[in-house]
Amino acid sequence: MRQYQAVEETGMSINKKIRHIENTIVLSPSFKQAIAMIRECHERSKLTTEPKCMLLIGNTGYGKTTIANHYVGQYARVVSKDGTTVPVFYSMIPSNATIKGLACRLLEDLGDPLYDRGTTINMTSRLCRLIKECKVELIILDEFQHLIDRDSDRVLRSTADWLKDVLNRTKVPIVLMGMPNANSILTVNPQLMRRFANICELKAFNWNPVKERDDFLRFLIMIEKATFFPQPSILHSNEIALRIFCATKGVVSYIKKLISKAAEIAYVKNLDRVTTEALALAYNDELALSNTMSNPFLVDHENLNIPSLEQSFHNSSDAARHGGKRRVAEILRR
Ligand SMILES: Nc1ncnc2c1ncn2[C@@H]1O[C@H](COP(=O)(O)OP(=O)(O)OP(=O)(O)O)[C@@H](O)[C@H]1O
Ligand SMILES: [Mg+2]
Missing domain, CATH: 3.40.50.300 (P-loop containing nucleotide triphosphate hydrolases)
Structure with a gap:
C-alpha cells in the first residue's frame, strides 16, 4: 500500500509515465x-x-x-x-x-x-x-x-x-x-x-574503453531520471549496467525499449524502483526473441555473454592465459 501511494505521488498515470520515458531524449x-x-x-x-x-x-x-x-x-x-x-x-x-x-x-x-x-x-x-x-x-x-x-x-x-x-x-x-x-x-x-x-x-555504446563506458553509464542515469520512482534503481551500477549492456549490445533503441518495459512492469506491480527481476521480465518480453543468449538478468556473472568484449579480450594474450570466469570478474572490476 505504501509503495502504491509512493508511485501515485507523482500524480501521473502509468501511461503518462511510460510516454515520458519514451519521449526522453538524452543528449549523449x-x-x-x-x-x-x-x-x-x-x-x-x-x-x-x-x-x-x-x-x-x-x-x-x-x-x-x-x-x-x-x-x-x-x-x-x-x-x-x-x-x-x-x-x-x-x-x-x-x-x-x-x-x-x-x-x-x-x-x-x-x-x-x-x-x-x-x-x-x-x-x-x-x-x-x-x-x-x-x-x-x-x-x-x-x-x-x-x-x-x-x-x-x-x-x-x-x-x-x-x-x-x-x-x-x-x-x-x-x-x-x-x-x-x-x-x-x-x-x-x-x-x-x-x-x-x-x-x-553513429556507434553503439561500448563497455571499453572507460571513456565510452562513461557515456553509456551517463545515458542510463538520464533515462533513470525519467522513470519517477521513489527509490533509486541505480541502473548505472557496474553490476546492472553490465547486464544491460549484454542485453542491448549498447544499442540506444534496445536500451530504451528494455528500461521502458521494465519501468512499466515495476509501475504495474507497484514496486518502488526498477528491479533486476523487472529487467529480466522486460528482456523476455522485448528482446529475447531477437537474441539467442540466456537472459542476462538471470545468469551468474561467469556466464554473461559479452559479445564485442569477448572478441577483443580473446585477442589479448591475457585471454589466452585465463578462463571466462576471470574475464567477467575483471571486466566488472575495471
Ligand atoms: N539520444 C537518444 N536518447 C533517447 N532515446 C533515443 C536516442 N536516440 C534514439 N533513441 C530512441 O531509440 C529508438 C530508435 O531511434 P531512431 O528511430 O532514431 O533510430 P534510427 O537510427 O533512425 O533507426 P532506423 O535505421 O531503423 O530508422 C527510438 O525509440 C528513440 O526514441
Ligand atoms: Mg530512422
Missing part, C-alpha cells in the same frame, strides 16, 4: 556531435558558393531519425499569408526510389497540393522552385539506403544523379541519413562522393 556526446555537424553544414552553406553536405550513417536503432527530428524541431515551419517557410526540410526517401517517386514524395512533404501531377521534368522544376519559395536552408533526407535496389542490391544511379542535379540547381545543402551499407551509393558516383565528404558515423 555522439548525439551532440551529430547535431553540431549538421549545424555546421547548415550555417557554413550560407557563406560558401558550394553547399556543405554530409552523411549521417548508423545501423538500425542507433538514433538517426531522432537526431533529425531534434534538429528539425528547432526550426519551425511558418505558414503565413505570404506563403510557407520551411527552414529545415525533412523527408524520407521511399524504398526502391524512382526519380518520379522521390520527386513526388518531396513535393508532397513540402506541401505541394498537386504533388503527383506532371512529368518528371515538370515535377523537378516545381520542386526546385518550391525549395526556393519556402526559403529552405537545409534538406535532411532519411533512409538513403533506399537508393539501393532491394532485390538486385544495385545502386539506383539515375535517382542518385537526379539528387545531385537538385543539389546543383538549388544550392541548398543536403544531409543524407541511412544505414552504413548506403556508402556504396557514393562510391559508384564520384561527383556525389565529393559533395558528401563529411561523414558522421
Whole structure:
C-alpha cells in the first residue's frame, strides 16, 4: 500500500509515465556531435558558393531519425499569408526510389497540393522552385539506403544523379541519413562522393574503453531520471549496467525499449524502483526473441555473454592465459 501511494505521488498515470520515458531524449556526446555537424553544414552553406553536405550513417536503432527530428524541431515551419517557410526540410526517401517517386514524395512533404501531377521534368522544376519559395536552408533526407535496389542490391544511379542535379540547381545543402551499407551509393558516383565528404558515423555504446563506458553509464542515469520512482534503481551500477549492456549490445533503441518495459512492469506491480527481476521480465518480453543468449538478468556473472568484449579480450594474450570466469570478474572490476 505504501509503495502504491509512493508511485501515485507523482500524480501521473502509468501511461503518462511510460510516454515520458519514451519521449526522453538524452543528449549523449555522439548525439551532440551529430547535431553540431549538421549545424555546421547548415550555417557554413550560407557563406560558401558550394553547399556543405554530409552523411549521417548508423545501423538500425542507433538514433538517426531522432537526431533529425531534434534538429528539425528547432526550426519551425511558418505558414503565413505570404506563403510557407520551411527552414529545415525533412523527408524520407521511399524504398526502391524512382526519380518520379522521390520527386513526388518531396513535393508532397513540402506541401505541394498537386504533388503527383506532371512529368518528371515538370515535377523537378516545381520542386526546385518550391525549395526556393519556402526559403529552405537545409534538406535532411532519411533512409538513403533506399537508393539501393532491394532485390538486385544495385545502386539506383539515375535517382542518385537526379539528387545531385537538385543539389546543383538549388544550392541548398543536403544531409543524407541511412544505414552504413548506403556508402556504396557514393562510391559508384564520384561527383556525389565529393559533395558528401563529411561523414558522421553513429556507434553503439561500448563497455571499453572507460571513456565510452562513461557515456553509456551517463545515458542510463538520464533515462533513470525519467522513470519517477521513489527509490533509486541505480541502473548505472557496474553490476546492472553490465547486464544491460549484454542485453542491448549498447544499442540506444534496445536500451530504451528494455528500461521502458521494465519501468512499466515495476509501475504495474507497484514496486518502488526498477528491479533486476523487472529487467529480466522486460528482456523476455522485448528482446529475447531477437537474441539467442540466456537472459542476462538471470545468469551468474561467469556466464554473461559479452559479445564485442569477448572478441577483443580473446585477442589479448591475457585471454589466452585465463578462463571466462576471470574475464567477467575483471571486466566488472575495471
Ligand atoms: N539520444 C537518444 N536518447 C533517447 N532515446 C533515443 C536516442 N536516440 C534514439 N533513441 C530512441 O531509440 C529508438 C530508435 O531511434 P531512431 O528511430 O532514431 O533510430 P534510427 O537510427 O533512425 O533507426 P532506423 O535505421 O531503423 O530508422 C527510438 O525509440 C528513440 O526514441
Ligand atoms: Mg530512422
